[in-house]
Every structure is written in C-alpha cells, then in structure tokens.
Amino acid sequence: MSDTPLLDELENGPWPSFVTDMKEAAEKKPAARDLMRQLELSYKERVGHWKHGGIVGVKGYGGGVIGRYSDQPAEFPNVAEFHTFRVNQPSGWFYTTKVLRQLCDVWDKHGSGLTNFHGATGDIILLGAPTSELQPTFDELSSIGFDLGGSGSDLRTPSACVGPARCEYACIDTLDICNDITRTYQEQLHRPQFPYKFKIKVSGCPNDCVAAIARSDLSIIGTWKSHIRIDAEAVKQYAGSSLDIQTEVVDLCPTHCMKYDAVAKTLAIDDAECNRCMHCINLMPKALRPGVERGATLLVGAKAPIVQGALLSWVLVPFMKMEPPYTELKALIEKIFDWWDENAKMRERLGELIKREGMGDFLRAVGLKPVPQMIMRPRANPYFFWRDGEVK
C-alpha cells in the first residue's frame, strides 16, 4: 500500500500534478522520496516540518542559497539538509533546450532532481541539496554559464516581461535593461550589504505583465509621449468584426478622449487627454499602437505587507529615455541605494523609509523636483513644513 495516500489523491484531476513530478524524482533520488514522505506528514498534521534557515552558501557569495533543515531528521534522513539554489534566469525566461538539459544533468548529479520554473521573483529554483553538495553544484553551474540570484538583504534578481522579443506593446527594451542592470550590480546582488531586500522589475508597457508596480522597490514601466498610432484601414476591419467599438472601447476609455464615427468607421483620439492606460490598444492591437517617442515611467516603493503593510509603487520620474548604457537610470539607482542604505533601519524597505522620512526629503536626496504626476491628489491637512530660507 502507498505510504502517501493524501498526496496520491492530488494526482487525480485535469491540472498537472506536482505529486507526479515528485514521484518521478523519487524513483531516482532518496531525497525526493523523503521530501514526499515529509510532505505527507504535513498533510496529515496540517503543519510544516522545516526548521528555520541557517546560513549556508558557496565560496565568494553571501546569498543565493537558502538553508533548510528538516525538523524530523531521524525519520527523513535524506532531507535532513535540503538547501535551495536560486539561479539567475536569462532575461525573459527564454531557454534553449541545450542549456535546460545541462541544468537537469547538473541537478540530477548533485541535488534532489526537483526544480521550480520559476520562483516568484524570477529565479530558477533548484530545490534541495545537502551542504556537502553546494560547492560542487555551483562549480558545475558556473561551468555551464549559470550564476546565482539574490537572497537576504541584497538586490534581488531583477526580472522583466517578454518585451520586444515578442510583444508589440513594448516601449522599452525590457530584456536588455534587466540584463544590463543585473550585470552592473553583481556586487549588490551577491553580497548582502543593504538594510533589507531591494527589487527591480521591468515591464514594457502599463499592462505591467511582471507586476512591477506591486512588488518592486523600483518599478520601470515603459510608456510613450507622442500620439497613439491609428491604422484607419484596420479600424474599418474591427468595425466589421464582433467588437463593438463604441461600447467596448470608446465608452470604457477612462479619460473620455476617444470619438468613434460609426458611419464613417473612423476613430479619433485626443492624445493630450489620454493617460496611456492601454485599454483601447489591448482591444484593438491591429489598429492602435503606442506612440513612437518612447521611454519609461519610474516608480518606487512597492512591497508586500511585512513589516509595516503593503504598498504600491509611487511615480518618481514621469518619463525617462531608456537607451544603453542607461547612464541616467543608473545614476538614479545609485542615489536611491545610497540614501536608503544610509537612512533605513534594519529590515526597512525603501517605501517604508520614504513614508517615515517624507517624500520631500527623498526627492531632495535624489535631486528631483516635485511634479504633479507624482500624486493622485494634494494633501488635505495643513500640517506642512517650510524649510530654512523659504520664509524670509
């Protein structure tokens, strides 16, 4: 009889089952087998069985490996030590099968044979190896060209949407920006020296397919300045399709800046009023395209709830051109790193520090002037300060 009846139940049903993957790995790897048995125990008892981290790593790095120990090592000896590698993914999560097969070979040799494609931050996760296998694993990873991602109080592995590789909405080269930043800040990525974690994510347009605005301390989101390009012929084709241009596109435009002439089948946009929300372009991708003067909006501060509540990013720079070598962007990133590093308490994210010190202090520190694009509405309380010299 099976010793994992609860997990076995999860092999039923149409969605792919992680239990099947665990069983495949368990045929070759005692660690995968013990992982399953320990997970079955968690399903029975409804609590986890992993101990608190513990510092493990490989030579020359301060992060990139998550230490993990079973709290029942006698029962599950093959996962007594079960540490995880965070491996820096190629920008946009593109792979050749050649490198994926090499990764699998390395991991079959040294680890549990189980992976995550991918962790929520973007890294490839290699799930579970004993301490003695860490350095040999890294050495082989490095020989096939894979480096570690971030963990702990450091720059976390940046990630980007598919961008110009396959998306016509991309207003910036998300993949190149992500790759360039990752390479420029290897020191900050690999050796935790910050007050806490720092995340950078790059989306090519306001659809924000990597959720940069919700989960990165610095969110880089592509946008445009000039007018939306309209293909009049394609508008006519949509007019004859199942799409109702008036009710589904024009009426849902948040700024009411579109006009549709149903007789002539022509569409007009008052671009000065458009806030570039993407709705119309999403619905009529053949007829409407972002403008040609392109760059990014930079926003700061997003984070999940720990410690002081979740935040969404706030606009810092309404528009910045994004061309290699991204000198202006990097100068700003470095000013942000410096101010945060100098002023934050331990485990204080950038957004929390801005809340505590005030947006005004932050803007002065990074040398930016206040502009109305930064706010949804001005303050409603009269408790504001004047600085030295402002009142004569």
Add this chain to the structure above:
Amino acid sequence: MAARTDFGPPDFHSMLPPVIQKNYGQWKYHERVKPGLLKHVSESGDELYTVRVGSERLLSTDHVREICDLAEKYCGGYLRFTSRHNLEFLVSDSKQVEPLIADLKGRGYPVGGTGAAITNIVHTQGWIHCHTPATDASGVVKAVMDDLFEYFGAWKLPAYCRISLACCLNMCGAVHCSDIAILGIHRKPPHVNHDVVRAKCEIPNVVAACPTGAIRPDPPNKSLTVNEEKCMYCGNCYTMCPGMPLADAEGDGVSIWVGGKVSSARTPPRMSRLAIPFLPNNPPRWPEVTDAVKNIVETWAKHAHKHERMGEWIERIGWDRFFELTNIPFTEQHIDDYTLATETFRSTPAFRW
C-alpha cells in the same frame, strides 16, 4: 584557483529562437487565435505562434527533459516560461502548430491561459520547502486549478481573472494586487521556547521586529514575553528568532482577498481587499477554499460587464452588494483597525441597500 564569481546570467540573446532574433522589436500586431494560441506578426511579415501551457511549476528534471523533447520536435529547440509559471512553445512554422497542440493534449498538458481566462496561479513554497507557512502552496493550487479547469482553456469570463497564493504574510508571491488572492494566515501567537530564544536570538532585534510592540524583553530570564492581546500573528518575530514558532494545526488556515489589479487599463492598479478572513486547512483538497474561490469567480462572471475586472465590478456595485451577492458573511475582521485604517471607512451617506 579562485572560483569564478559574478559573471551574471546567461546572455538572453543566445536563448532567442531565430525568428525572434530577426524580428526583435519589430512585432507589429498579434491575434488571439484561440485560447492558448497567440499569433504575432512582424513588420517583415514573419509570423510567430505561441502555444501557452499550464504547468505545476514544481518540475522534475525528467519532466523538464520531456518539455525539451517537445520543443526540439516542434520549435527548433527553443522555449520560454512566463511570469506566472506557464510554459510557452514558440513555433515559427505554422504547420507545426496543430500537431504540437495535439501532442500536448495527448500527454495531458493543458493548453490555455490567454485572454479572458483564468491562468496559472502564482504561488510559493508552502509545506514543501519553507519554515513559516500557514498553509501548503502546491496542493491548494492543484485543488483550485482542478476545480476551475474549465476556465483555463476557454473564454467564458467577462475579463481575465488573476489568482495568486502565498502561504504566509511574507507574501513571497506578492499576492496583494490579485483579482483573487489566497493567503495563508496564522491565528495563534508564537509559542515561546525560552531555551531556543536564549541560545539563538538577539533579543533587542526580536523586540524591534514586532510591528505592534507586543514583545517585551524579560531580563531576569534572559528571554522575552509576548503580550498576546497585541499580537496579530504576523510571524515577524519568528523570522528573526527560531524560538518563536506560530504554526498550529487548528490556528492556521487560509484567508481570501479580492479585487486587486496590476495593469493600468481603464482604472489604476489597486490592492486586493479582505473577503473571507479564515478557512481551515483541509488537505488534500481544501474543499472550503475551492468552493469559496469558485463562488466568487462565478458570481463575478454572472454579474460583471464585459471587460470588467473583479475590482472594477465590485467598485461599481459597491462592497455592500458584493457581500450580498456572494453570500459571504461580513465580520469584524473586515473592518480595518491597522494604521491608516480610516482611509477605508466610508465618508458619504451614498451607498446601496
């Protein structure tokens, strides 16, 4: 010999299929051919078909090799993954599209997740690999996706609906801006193990880590005490100190949050809001959770206008109507009493009955 360090990830250019290398930045438009199939057309006239496939994210190396076999047979040996753990096969020869889809379906890979569908659930580690979870991740995701499977491969919804799961308040999946977020929560304060605290923890750091000031040093004991009335079970202290575990079979479970979004289309990004404060952990299928999620999805699908995301629908009809239509009990937990709570209170007598 010093080991090589800081060489960075593989250059993505070397991972791009030839059709993408040739048409990089030159894509002109795309069509959603059918659920799970996108067609991108370049200024040059070249075409690229993308077949999107749901994945369990936790993959064995043999499974990865099977995926490689498929990519070699149909896609010249190239593939990618998406930001939500899906797989994408990139096909440049249109004649290979249907054979690939048939092959995938024959092997049990679900094709879908594009357009007005429910795509893969972004999720975290849970009982498989983390020390702080209040619920499992992979098991809940499997149960919910089995239950919502009909919406993955078809366009039956008013808009798309993004579901995410994080197994504790650390929220590694950053679920707080999802149409539906499934979030593991603890409901009991830490059980302090004074021996471990004395041996392993920096007491001032643990005291400082508590956002509600519930922890006080206890110098005579060289340990600390927790004011249980102030504790809101966030687990921060446990992150700092292994002597303060919170996990508890009865205390732990799942909360459900709704109405968040990330894109700026029509309305700005917004956070998800509390819909259900607690559902029990009931493995292996978490029936209370799957029922609750399905009820919310189907109530929204029935009442929302076309293109209206969960949060846009709720703002239009009002939260009072949301709780009525979904039959979800409204409780004291729904009323915010954390910092900045008052921003969420209503300051107008204009509401719906």
